[in-house]
Amino acid sequence: xxxxxxxxxxxxxxxxxxxxxxxxxxxxxxxxxxxxxxxxxxxxxxxxxxxxxxxxxxxxxxxxxxxxxxxxxxxxxxxxxxxxxxxxxxxxxxxxxxxxxxxxxxxxxxxxxxxxxxxxxxxxxxxxxxxxxxxxxxxxxxxxxxxxxxxxxxxxxxxxxxxxxxxxxxxxxxxxxxxxxxxxxxxxxxxxxxxxxxxxxxxxxxxxxxxxxxxxxxxxxxxxxxxxxxxxxxxxxxxxxxxxxxxxxxxxxxxxxxxxxxxxxxxxxxxxxxxxxxxxxxxxxxxxxxxxxxxxxxxxxxxxxxxxxxxxxxxxxxxxxxxxxxxxxxxxxxxxxxxxxxxxxxxxxxxxxxxxxxxxxxxxxxxxxxxxxxxxxxxxxxxxxxxxxxxxxxxxxxxxxxxxxxxxxxxxxxxxxxxxx
Numbered sequence: 001x002x003x004x005x006x007x008x009x010x011x012x013x014x015x016x017x018x019x020x021x022x023x024x025x026x027x028x029x030x031x032x033x034x035x036x037x038x039x040x041x042x043x044x045x046x047x048x049x050x051x052x053x054x055x056x057x058x059x060x061x062x063x064x065x066x067x068x069x070x071x072x073x074x075x076x077x078x079x080x081x082x083x084x085x086x087x088x089x090x091x092x093x094x095x096x097x098x099x100x101x102x103x104x105x106x107x108x109x110x111x112x113x114x115x116x117x118x119x120x121x122x123x124x125x126x127x128x129x130x131x132x133x134x135x136x137x138x139x140x141x142x143x144x145x146x147x148x149x150x151x152x153x154x155x156x157x158x159x160x161x162x163x164x165x166x167x168x169x170x171x172x173x174x175x176x177x178x179x180x181x182x183x184x185x186x187x188x189x190x191x192x193x194x195x196x197x198x199x200x201x202x203x204x205x206x207x208x209x210x211x212x213x214x215x216x217x218x219x220x221x222x223x224x225x226x227x228x229x230x231x232x233x234x235x236x237x238x239x240x241x242x243x244x245x246x247x248x249x250x251x252x253x254x255x256x257x258x259x260x261x262x263x264x265x266x267x268x269x270x271x272x273x274x275x276x277x278x279x280x281x282x283x284x285x286x287x288x289x290x291x292x293x294x295x296x297x298x299x300x301x302x303x304x305x306x307x308x309x310x311x312x313x314x315x316x317x318x319x320x321x322x323x324x325x326x327x328x329x330x331x332x333x334x335x336x337x338x339x340x341x342x343x344x345x346x347x348x349x350x351x352x353x354x355x356x357x358x359x360x361x362x363x364x365x366x367x368x369x370x371x372x373x374x375x376x377x378x379x380x381x382x383x384x385x386x387x388x389x390x391x392x393x394x395x396x397x398x399x400x401x402x403x404x405x406x407x408x409x410x411x412x413x414x415x416x417x418x419x420x421x
Contacts, residue, residue, distance in 0.1 A: 003097030004032045006341065007088065009078050011035035011063055013327045013416070014104030014316035017334040020068045020419030025342060027070055032096065034074045034088070035105075040066050042412055044327055047162060047364060048405060050129040050136035051169035058409075066417055078105070081284040083309040100341050101309075103286065103297055104316040105278050107158060107325070113274030114153065120226035125268040129166055130158065130275075139268050140170050145182030146267030147252050148174070149231060153274040154190040154220045156296070158317055158325045161195065161361040161373065163187075163272045164204075170270075171211035172366045184252045185211060186264070188219035188233055196379045199394050200363065200371055207365045207396070214252065219262070221271065231269055235260045277318040286312060288320055296320035301377070302353035304337050310350065313337045321357065322377055328360030331416060358382050362404045370400035 006022065008015045011033045019031055040063045048054035067073045077091040081103075088096040109131060111118040120126040125143075127136040150167040152160075167187055174180040187194075187208075194204050194215065208215060219233040255263035281287050282295040286306055297314040299306055301321055306312040315333040317325040333355050340350035357377030364370050372393040376382040383393055391397055415421035 001087070001095040001097050004099070005030040006032070006100045006102065007096060007098035008033045008102040008104065009088070010103070010105035010316070011037065011040065011067065011073065012104065012106045012316065014330045014334065015102065016066055016068070016417045017330060017419065018102050018104065018315070018337055019071050020417060021334055021338045022341070023068045023070055024419045025338065031071045032074060033067060033071055034076055034078055034090070034096070035063070036075055036077045038063050038075070042409055043158070044362070045409060046129045046133040047165045047169070050133035050140070050166050051173065051367070052137045052141060053367065054405065056134050061413070068419070078280045081280055081286060083285055083306070083312055086311070099311065100344065101312045102337060102341070103281065103312065103314040103318065105281070105318055107275040107317045108278055110155070110274040110276045113155065114221055114224065116224035116226060117273060120224040121273070124226050124229065125266065126224065126226060127268070127270050128273055129162065129270070130272055136166065136270060140173055143174065143177070143179060143183075143268055145179045147184050147186060147265055148268045149186045149188060149264060149266045150270045151188040151219070151221050151231070152190070152272035155274045155276065156325065157272045157275050159361060160324050161363050163270070164194070165364040166270055167213065168207050168211070168365045169367065171213060184214060186214045186216065186252055188216040188221070188264075190218065190220040190236060192217050195363070195373065197373055197375045197381055199381050200373045203365070203371045203395055204363065222261070224269070229266055230263050231266050232261060232263045235262060281318055285309070286314070293320035300353070301357070302355050303340060303350060304333055304355060305340060305350055311344065313340065323357035324359040324361055326359045326361060327412065329358060331421065332358040362400065362408070364401070364404060365396050368398050368401050369396040370404050371396055372400045372403070
């Protein structure tokens with residue numbers, strides 16, 4: 001068995017950022033990153049890829065070029081975590097020991113979490129920017145009218161605003177392609193609101209009204225029948241005032257089944273699929289065992305330290321935190337993890353409890369328009385003091401579109417992954 005000072009699971013946003021920041025603090029550290037992927041993807045741009053305004057290849061880099069100098073990369077999968085033994089077991093049979101462990105493997109798409117999804121995805125107009133944004137682009141460009149349904153699973157998902165960003169871009173594209181009059185754009189959400197941070201709702205409702213988008217609350221997707229081109233939802237609230245529709249301008253061919261199921265025909269269906277933490281987390285002692293966070297990694301929401309194993313920290317999408325799973329969240333989480341590990345190594349307490357749930361959702365509302373939603377725990381607005389001094393980020397801005405398309409990718413590749421931001 002080989003043992004290292006610091007082992008990091010995952011060479012995505014969280015893992016690379018933490019490794020880079022640690023090496024900038026002390027380039028003599030013995031750090032190993034474990035990740036099987038040869039490609040590194042900038043997934044925040046996949047919405048723009050699906051909308052045909054960003055090149056897919058521009059979102060990819062070779063993983064080997066991003067591993068910080070001095071950090072060892074094991075291109076393997078983790079099969080099992082034994083935190084009680086400070087031990088990892090890999091897919092090739094190797095065992096890796098650690099003094100400190102950072103867990104940031106991202107999430108996996110759980111295609112069997114919705115009946116019929118695995119069979120339907122990627123053909124017949126059923127698409128997802130989370131899986132193949134280039135197929136989304138094809139579907140939008142070839143769409144000739146009918147029901148365009150946008151929805152999301154009831155599980156936690158990466159960037160909760162993503163399912164509606166592509167919807168706003170699609171609605172604008174349909175107008176440009178002169179098929180809007182023959183189209184019903186439907187947003188069916190398991191939630192009770194379009195967006196949880198109240199300061200940004202007026203701008204989003206303006207976009208919804210501008211395009212006449214039908215909004216269906218409390219609609220939990222349960223089944224896709226690709227042969228019949230129908231999607232089914234469970235109505236999770238039965239009170240008439242909750243099951244509302246905004247801008248229901250045309251019949252969308254709904255079928256009422258029993259007391260709590262609705263079927264809708266679709267001509268295109270875009271969804272955020274069910275997502276979950278990788279199996280090696282779900283089956284480990286690091287995960288919540290019960291309750292709404294069952295299967296997700298258990299960490300203190302401010303220090304990001306596991307409460308049962310103090311030499312283990314988690315950040316990114318696989319941890320259970322009451323905030324949005326975004327790269328912007330990782331940018332604020334990484335310095336807390338780095339500081340706490342360095343404190344423990346020097347014999348001090350891991351007393352940095354400085355993460356307050358910051359996350360950011362760049363809500364693209366059209367081609368050349370964006371609202372920048374920044375918030376923290378409790379859906380409290382947490383806007384950048386510099387940006388908000390010059391720009392009202394609660395309103396659609398062209399400058400925010402430029403931020404999304406050009407500045408944020410630059411910051412990601414050149415600063416964040418280098419440990420500089």
